[in-house]
Amino acid sequence: MKLSRKFVSDYLDLDKNLSITKIAEDMTSVGNEYDSASSLINCTNLVVGEVISCENHPDSDHLHCCVVDIGTEKLNIVCGAPNCRKGLKVIVAKAGAILPGGTIKKGLIRGAESNGMLCSLAELGLENKFLEEKDHAGIYEFPATTEIGIDAISALELDDEVIDFELTSNRGDLLSILGMAYELGAIYNKKVKPIDLNHSEVKENVNDVFKIKIETTDCPLFLAKKALNVTIKESPAFIKNRLIASGIRPINNVVDISNYVMLETGQPLHFYDANSLGDTLIVRNAKENETLTTLDNIKRTLSPDDIVISTPKEAVGLAGVMGGLSTEVENTTKDIIIESAIFDNIKIRKTSKKILRSEASNRFEKGLDPNRTYMAIERSCALLEKYAKAKIMTGTVTYDKLAKENKKINLSLNKLNKVLGITISEEEVISILERLTFTVTKKDSLEVEVPTRRRDISIEEDLIEEVGRIYGMDNIKGKLPVLNVSLGAYNKTKRALKHQLASLGLNETMSYTLIPKEHVFDFTTEKFTPIYLNDAMSEDRNTLRNSLLYSLKEIYLYNKARNNTNLSLFEIAKCFYKENTTYKEELHLGILLSGDYFLDIKKERVDFYILKGIAENILDFLGYENRYSFQKGDLPKELHPGMSACINVGGTILGFLGHIHPETLKDDVYLLEINLDKLLSLKTSKMKYKDISKYPSIIKDIAFIVDKDISSKEIIDTIKKASSKRLTNIELFDLYTGDKIASDKKSLAYKLTFMDTTKTLTEEEVMLEFNSIIDKVEKTLKATLRDK
Amino acid sequence: MNNDKLKDTKKLLEEDLKIASNEKELNDLKVKYLGKKGLITELNSSIKNIPNEEKKSYGLAVNGLRTLFNNIYEEKLEIFKKEELNKKISNETIDITLPSKKIKKGSLHPMTLITEEFEDLFVSMGYTVYEGPEIETDENCFQKLNVPKGHPARDAQDTFYLKDEFENFLLRTQTSTAQVHAMEENTTKGPLRIVCPGKVYRRDEDATHSHQFMQIEGLVIDEDVSMADLKGTLEMFCKKILGEKTEIRFRPSYFPFTEPSVEVDVSCFKCQGKGCNLCKQTGWIEVLGAGMVHPNVLKMCGYDPKKYQGFAFGTGIDRFAMFKYGIPDIRTIYGNDIRFIEQFNRKDDTYEVK
Structure with missing residues (x-):
């Protein structure tokens, strides 16, 4: 909402010494933030001058050498505008003047002295939408009666200042100059001046010639009046300039008045060409697939969620959002029907989201004050009479289902102090509420009557906030809460x-x-129902991931494209799926390794076993030592089937690790994913001290030759089965395939550590156990001893 | 004659030992004098030929020779050993400027670092970290936070809804939804003190907005907590996280789930409030939204608003990360360029007891 200082000054006396920035800051301190606060025209050193001579420049086919009288002196100025001529009253930018395009300096233009510039309106920095072609083509021409020497911006009546507010969505009341006046009045403790609704009415009653039918519950209040014989022309400068300051493009006096009243009161109005509309107006919900051509000449297809204004024949307007083309006020329009109504704000919100966000729809969406609906229609009649020579018919066609009484809310001083954490007296509270124009009656507590314009206030806490706002939220002294430990x-x-x-x-x-x-099943075993977005921003992000590995692969590719391939990455985040009608989210751990893991002189390429080491490290760290294994099983198709494994913890597969499948990516990339929620749901034992043996251990080495497809785990499991708890450690220290043994065989050498916590073991005791281990492995796995 | 022999041996021994230039020569001399057929051994064994009355003095003299040899021998041996060690050390000397065997530096994501700092601070004040779900119902994300369907406040939080027949499920737009869960799960309906960090999602993307970002929400419910307590708590938070000199400012604002509501500005930590491009010359930076929990929210979550009051606050963790580390574009945070993430590989706590 753009607030014009001149506009609001119609209703409130603002101290002339208050800078626009100060006003903006003061509004911010009561909760109304602003984006910018500045003069409407950000130019300096502009005066009205008269061209007293205008000769063609000797060295140019379009430049003029002028002498311009600015009252205090006569300036030589070179001007290129085609409409520059003797006798013209013009905008003169003196040397040193700052314009949006730069600073004006004295100088020579093709050898001719030029001590300033004659300006067009476009050069003053007004937005293009406010300019006509002539404002770009030539310099501005003041009326001949304009006094020379005075400030040109004042002469243009553009000497206004504007604050652009970013209002919170609860303060629909501030989308009006009157609302702003009340808010500023509360800040500066000033009274708001009454609005002029006076106008005369002709004998004929509008109710005799015009009927409304409300056929929907989405329109609780509808008023219509009729203005006859309007004269359509350009608006007076003050109306045009205030619209411009408020960001609305002036059209003609009638259209401008509807916008002007909307700005003043917050109530959007709609003017219909009475002859095109006919004598009956219907408000109803649109039919499914009903069409309507709106003012912008676009054919809209509607649904029953949209509210339309209709004749008995067809829809002629989209209520609250945009009028229809067929009943538009045109230059030939004589009589107009004025509509001032309230429509269901949620319905308007839906329709405007679909079709167009406008100044009007924004106000309907936030909710309107029914008393303003009446005020606005009378105000528009007053202005139409004054500025469009309209004759207003007696009476108003009225449909009204709304209460218009002020709300009464009780406020307890004790509660107020308890919520704000301050000590404020009853007198001060009453004074603040009265500045807000709330009426206060002292009873057991304070009974506060809140004007209907403040639709945001409905409970005691809202009043506490109002008092807090004006008292100053920042005046509350902070303290740490005193709470139970x-x-x-x-x-x-x-x-x-x-x-x-x-x-x-x-x-x-x-x-x-x-x-x-298309990637939601990547790196999964595809046994889940994915979750899709209904309204994605892009095809890249339309589905909730079920695996972290697609994302990690993308991160790998991003970094690879920047020549960084030594990556050891992890992410812990939620993954999602749907189960029947419930949505599940589970925490996963994902790891990606590529390039070198150990760096510099000792650098080593990552391989399956480094990743497996990391997996073991974290599983041990989390307390699952000796409870997991790596096994063949159901793997995602994006993993290399020969270089990958499932991770089994406590009998359940909770994840997998391995090399990426060459069809997915040709690079040496290793990946791991574990479902952390499932993992961490497995209970772990307490960390406990284990006795350290005082007795020495005996170490025996053994190498078995086995078929290539026998895994080390099978050998270790067999060794474990054949041994007692005296065997405290098994370590693989050599793996051999090659010339010295058969090509379908491999040799694995293990270091076995035997120890007893109660005595020193004898060689005989160990050999007995060692031999039974060898025996078992030979028999079970068809192994032979390598040194035999 | 025996005396002459003793004198000659002494002279010879002294000369020999003097000439010896390494450990080996020294040990050869040990054999020459003290070995089985050594000169001193021989002198000793010839004692049997000495007249009885001279035996004692002769024996003493031979022993004297032995002691003399051993003394000089030990002295020289020690010198040689030291020389040898010095030589070994000198041979072993390495180039200490060669590169190290690099141990790869791991790192935590800056968002994790900041989140942990926030958590530690609030945990020290007795808060419990509570993480709610990221998929929410419309009811929890909006309606129970006093934002009914069609409420204009929904505009500011353009929402990702899930493809679902009920059109009811969504990705949470704010961590405030965790409040609802925590309040409903608290079966005693008594005092509550939680912070809820986590991911949130909105249909919005540019240099300062990411469709996914992180927020942290705080909630305190008790019989007697006020705006003053809220301010004191946030003063503590901002001073500990942004530096002791930080000032905070309350500005009234509007959130549907708090009443009264405020926005919280902190004095600009870059320019100390003098005005700079970070604070857009205002000296203040908006960092938090906060307020007293709306009685409707308390009621909808099963609390008695006549008995309990509460305050809540929320802020973007990304913003703090951008402030603390000087990250200009939020998209960098989620870009996962290794050159970005590996920078955060050391300890840097703002909040620390010294």
Whole structure:
């Protein structure tokens, strides 16, 4: 909402010494933020001058050498405008004048002295939509009666200042000059002046010639009046300039008056050409697929959610949003029907979202004061009579289902002080409420009568906020609350896991939850129902991810394109799916490794086993030591089937790890994903001290030759089965395939550590166990000892 | 004659030891004098040929020779050992300027760092971190926060709805929704003190807006908490996170779920309030929205608004990360360029007890 200082000054005496910035700041401090506050025309040193001579420039086919009288002196000015001529009263920018296009300097133009510039309206920085072609083509021509030497901006009546407010959505009342006047009046403790509604009426009653039928519940209040014999012409300067200051383009006096009254009162009006409209107006919901051509000459297809203004024959306007082309006020219009109404704000919101956001729809959406609906229609008649020579018919066609009484709300001083945390006296509270023009009656508590324009106020807390606003929220002194001691807490596991991963050299990423639909099954085993957005911003982000690995792969590609391929990344974030009618979200851990993991002299390419080491490290860290295994199983098709494994923890597959499938990406990229919510739901045991043996251990090495498809895990499991708890450690220290053994065989060498916590083991005792291990492995896995 | 022999041996021994130039020569001399057939050993064994009355003094003299040899031997041996060690050390000397064996530096995302700082501060004041779901119902995200369908306040939070027959599910637009869960789950309907960090989503994207970003919401419900308590709490928060010199300013505002509502500005930490491009020459930067929980919200979440009052506040974590680390474009935060994320690899807590 743009507030014109001149406009609001019609209704409130603002101190002339108050700068526009100060007013804007004061409004901000009561909750009304602004975007900008400045003069309407940001130019300096402009005066009215008279061209007393105008000769063609000797060295140019279009420039004129003029002498311009500005009262105090006569200036030589070179001007290129085609309409420049002797006797013209013009806008003169003196040397040093600052215009949007730059600063005016004295100088020579093609050898001729020029000590200023004659200006067009376009050069003053007005927005293009307010300018006509002649404002660009030539310099501005003042009426011959204009006094020379005076400030040109004042002479143009554009000496206004404007604050552009960004209002909160509850303050629909501030979308009017009157509302602004009340708000400023509360700040500066000043009274708002009454609005002039006076006009005369001709004998004939509008109710005898015009009927309305309201056929919807979406229109609780509808008023219509008729103005006869309007003269359509240009608006007076003050109306035009105030519209311009408010950001609305002037059209003609009649259209301008409807906008002017909307700005004043906040009530949008609509004027119909009475002859095109006929004698009956119907308000109803649109029929399914009904069409209507709106003022902008676009054919709209409507639905029953839209409210239309209609003749018995057809729809002629989209209520609250835009008028129809067929009943538009034109230069030939004689009589007009004035509409002032209230429509359901939610319906208007829906329609305007679909069709067009306008000054009018914005006001309807925020909700209107029914008393203003009456005020606005009378105000428009007053202005039509004065500025369009209209004859107003007696009476108003009225349909009204709304209450128009002020609300009464009780306010307890004790509650007010308790909520705001201040100590304020009853007198001060009453004084603040009265500045807001609320009426206060002292009873047990304060009974506060709130004017209907303040639709945002309905409960005691709203009044507390009003008092707080004017008292100054910032005048509240801060203190720490005095509360019972209670323990704070946070999810330590998630945090510890992140820190552990970072300590392993991994970098945390944070990517978008939304991914493209066609990739939602990537890196999953496809056993879930995905969740799609109804109203995505783009095809790139229309689906909620079920795996973090698509995002990590995209991050890899992004960095690879920038020549960074040494990546060790992790992300912990939620993944989503639908189960029957419920939406599930589960925390996942994703890891991506590529390039070198150890750097510089000792650098080492990542491989499956480094990733497996990281997996083991974090599973051990989280307390699942000895409870997990890596096994073949159902893998996402984007993983290399020979270089990937499922992660089994406590008997359940909770994730997988491995090399990316060469069909997905040719690079050496390793990926891991674990469902953390499922993992962390598995209970862990308490960390407990284990006795350290005082007795020495005995180490035995053994190498088995087995078929290539026998896994190390099978051998270790067999060794474990054959041994007692004296076998405390099994470590693979060599893996061999090659010339020295058969080509379908491999050799695996293990270091076995035997120890007893109660005594020193003898060689005989160990050999007994060692031999039974060998025996078992040989028999079970068809292994042979390598050194035999 | 025996005396002459002793004297000669002493002279020879002293000369030999003097000439010895390394450990090996020294050990050879040990054999020469003290070995089985060594000169001193021989002198010792010839004692049997010495007349009885001279035996004692002869024996002492031979022992004296042995002691003399050993003393000089030990002395020189130590010198040689030291020389040898010095030589070894000198040979082993390395170029300490060669590059290290690099241990890869991991890092946490800046959003994680900031979130942890916020959490630690509030946990120290007795708050519990509560993370609600990211998929929400329209009811929890809006209606129970006093934003009915068609409310104009919905405009500011353009929402992603899910493709669903009920048109009821959405991605939360604000962490305030976590309030609703926490209040409803609190079966005692008694005092509550929580902070809720997390991801939120809005249909909006430019240099200062990302369709996904992070917020943190705080909520305190008790029988007697006021705007003054809210201000004191936020003063503490802003001073600890942005620096002790930070001032805060309350401006009335409007949020449907709080009444009264305020926006909270902090004095510009870049220019200390003098005015700069960060604060657009105003000296103040808007960082939080806050207010007293609207009685309708309390009621809808099962609390008795006659007995309980509460305050709530919320802010964008991204904004704080941008402020703290000087990140100009929010899209950088979610770009995951390794050159960006690996920068955040060290300790840098603003809030710390010294």
